[in-house]
Amino acid sequence: MDATPGAPLIQIRDVSRRYVRGVDEVHALERVSLDIPAGHFVGFMGPSGSGKSTLLNLVSGIDRPSEGDVIVAGQRLNDLSEDELARWRARHVGLIFQFFNLIPVLSARDNVALPLLLTKLDKAERVRRAETALRVVGLEDRLDHYPRTLSGGEQQRVAIARAIVTDPDLIVADEPTGDLDARNAEAILDLLRQLRQHFGKTVVMVTHDPRALRFVDDAYHLDKGVLLEGEEAARAQEAIRVSAGAAGARGPR
Amino acid sequence: MGLPLSYSLRNVGARRGRTLMTAGVVALVVVACSLFLGLISSLKRTLVSTGDARNIVVMRKGSDNDGSSQLTLEAYQAIRFFDGIARDAQDQPLASPELVVQPFFRTREGGRENVLVRGVEPVALAVHDNVRIVEGRMLTPSSGEAIVGRGVLGRYAGASLGDDLEFGRARWHVVGIFDADGSSFESEVWVDVRELANDAKRPFPYSGVRIRVARPEQLEPLIRRIDDDPRFALEAERETEYYAKQSESANTLYVLVVGIAVLAGIGAGFGAANTMYAAVQARTAEIGTLRALGFSRGAILTSFQVEALAVAAIGFVLGALCSLALSACLRRLLGGIGFGAATFTVNVITLRVSAADLLFALLLALVIGTAGGFGPAWRAARLRPIEALRKA
Structure with missing residues (x-):
């Protein structure tokens, strides 16, 4: 996948997503259109239920839109079958979750090496790359630790190492700081920014965390499934900046 | 992967x-x-494992086991001199006339079980050469003696060396213990064939005859000859096949x-x-x-x-x-x-x-x-x- 800086890596075209929950139809996203350039660090923000995680799932190919197209580096994701989509994700997307989603029975090294099992690399090379990724996130001394023996911040770093180990073009992070204290949250946001700065990765993140505004290139605001634009977006951003200031005044959690 | x-x-x-x-x-x-x-x-x-590939079982036509077969003295006397039968050092044919009865024995625990009692002549040990006396001696014909297999030993009242077994109308003095390489012979009691026929009041003295062939290639011709003999209505089969059917x-x-x-x-x-x-x-x-x-x-x-x-x-x-x-x-x-x-x-x-x-x-x-x-x-x-x- 080519990722020319500045060119749109992700094209979201009139995308809607509806769920049926019981007898009700939930409109999670309504006709969202957006281009995300390659090499940008982008944040989707908004209150709970605003549709930001739904949008992230569509961009990463975990979910499919009810209407509209999601095109990532020229690939229309709707055209892919379930297993093709799984292969596409393995090749092009690195995933980071709020609760880390590490495999409890595998060591940090094995967790990070997991996505490499889907490549043709031999075991020695898989181990070498996993250790390199863990070094990048500063966990070279935690290779053989199991998730239960790592702190929350360390677990999220392992998850980030797992996300970057296949050298994907796109890294998507769903509330990566949601389960971390202030100090670890800032460190993780900084790490994600470095991935963009030093490795040219496109990072798309969903967050409630107002501190994220200091790290991202672009912040998009959603409310009730709609992408806010113009003055609405500016007001939402200002409200977040104010809450970020208040949070800063309270000091780290 | x-x-x-x-x-x-x-x-x-x-x-x-x-x-x-x-x-x-x-x-x-x-x-x-x-x-x-x-x-x-x-x-x-x-x-x-009880069957021997070199042996033939002869029984009355239509019988599917020793217990339901009977054979006359004349039939035995005739077939024991057929060609192809192995002979011992005294040039006697290795043909063992045998009678089988199934009396109840009382177990040590007080229960009752059918035990196979085989009437034999001394030639039986040559025909069934996996049977070996391991304690005591071989029974003497016409003297009310018995030998018992290892499996029987101690399982039933009187089934020990030197004890008296009671079944039928007589008492049988146990003079020997035999083993038979784990075969079903070890679950049997052997006595003299004539004494057993008298005790059981059998009209025919034998259930069948076990024959050791001289050479393997003579086995099938001998079986055919016995089967085809019009005088006695007998049938023969390999001993291995006989026991395979029993199993x-x-x-x-x-x-x-x-x-x-x-x-x-x-x-x-x-x-x-x-x-x-x-x-x-x-x-x-x-x-x-x-x-x-x-x-x-x-x-x-x-x-x-x-x-x-x-x-x-x-x-x-x-x-x-x-x-x-x-x-x-x-x-x-x-x-x-x-x-x-x-x-x-x-x-x-x-x-x-x-x-x-x-x-x-x-x-x-x-x-x-x-x-x-x-x-x-x-x-x-x-x-x-x-x-x-x-x-x-």
């Missing part, structure tokens, strides 16, 4: 309690199945045991399914993560199926060890186990769980694992990543 084997095995180890409970159920099925199969295969082995009664038991094992296996399969469904339920987020990372449905299915098979394999190992230990204990404590044969007499067999019995139990355990694990594994594989992650 799919998920590594270590992932499945470590997950098995991570739920020790549930794994051990399910493996325990599988182990119980393995123990029951392998012990019963061991009993049947031991019986078959005992019967089949066929065990086949019915075999089917019964396999049926019971399959029923028990279905129960154990539900146990395995329950464990694996719980595993899928507890690891929904993990499955969602693996699918989101790009692992295919096939990889998830295989991984959970491997887990179920690993639990079944643990159950098999536990069960096989218990089964081998139990069979060794039973051998040591009981010596032999009495088992009804086709002729309604008791065969005392030595219980051994063979590799074939364990192989069947292993296959059953793997079927339990496969069948019990497939439903949960299929459910795990069908989970869409978005749903799995949302449920988490």
Whole structure:
């Protein structure tokens, strides 16, 4: 996948997503259109239920839109079958979750090496790359630790190492700081920014965390499934900046 | 490439309690199945090993065993001089006239069992050369003496060297103990054939004749000659075939045991399914993560199926060890186990769980694992990543 800086890596075209929950139809996203350039660090923000995680799932190919197209580096994701989509994700997307989603029975090294099992690399090379990724996130001394023996911040770093180990073009992070204290949250946001700065990765993140505004290139605001634009977006951003200031005044959690 | 084997095995180890409970159920099925199969295969082995490839059994046409056959003195006198019969050092033909009766013997515990009593002449030891006197001596004809097989020794009242056995209308003094390489002869009592015929008031003195052929190529011609002789209405067959037919009664038991094992296996399969469904339920987020990372449905299915098979394999190992230990204990404590044969007499067999019995139990355990694990594994594989992650 080519990722020319500045060119749109992700094209979201009139995308809607509806769920049926019981007898009700939930409109999670309504006709969202957006281009995300390659090499940008982008944040989707908004209150709970605003549709930001739904949008992230569509961009990463975990979910499919009810209407509209999601095109990532020229690939229309709707055209892919379930297993093709799984292969596409393995090749092009690195995933980071709020609760880390590490495999409890595998060591940090094995967790990070997991996505490499889907490549043709031999075991020695898989181990070498996993250790390199863990070094990048500063966990070279935690290779053989199991998730239960790592702190929350360390677990999220392992998850980030797992996300970057296949050298994907796109890294998507769903509330990566949601389960971390202030100090670890800032460190993780900084790490994600470095991935963009030093490795040219496109990072798309969903967050409630107002501190994220200091790290991202672009912040998009959603409310009730709609992408806010113009003055609405500016007001939402200002409200977040104010809450970020208040949070800063309270000091780290 | 799919998920590594270590992932499945470590997950098995991570739920020790549930794994051990399910493996325990599988182990119980393995123990029951392998012990019963061991009993049947031991019986078959005992019967089949009784036959000698160099011997012929001669009985009345239409009889399917010694007990239902009868033979006249004239018939015996005629066939013992047929060509092709081996001869001893005194140039006497190795043809052993034998009479079989099945009286009740009283066991040491006070029960009653049919025991096969074989009337023989001294030539019997030459024809059945796997029978060896290991204690005492061979019986003397016409002197009210008996020799008893190892399996009979001590099992019945009076069945010990120097004691008197009571059956029929007489008392028989035990003068010798014999073994017969674990064959069913060891479950018999041998007495003099004429004394037995008199005691049993048989109109015909013999049940049949066992013949040792001189050379293997003479076996079939001799069988044909006996079959075709119009004077006596006899039929002959290889001794190995005769005992193989006797062991066929065990086949019915075999089917019964396999049926019971399959029923028990279905129960154990539900146990395995329950464990694996719980595993899928507890690891929904993990499955969602693996699918989101790009692992295919096939990889998830295989991984959970491997887990179920690993639990079944643990159950098999536990069960096989218990089964081998139990069979060794039973051998040591009981010596032999009495088992009804086709002729309604008791065969005392030595219980051994063979590799074939364990192989069947292993296959059953793997079927339990496969069948019990497939439903949960299929459910795990069908989970869409978005749903799995949302449920988490």
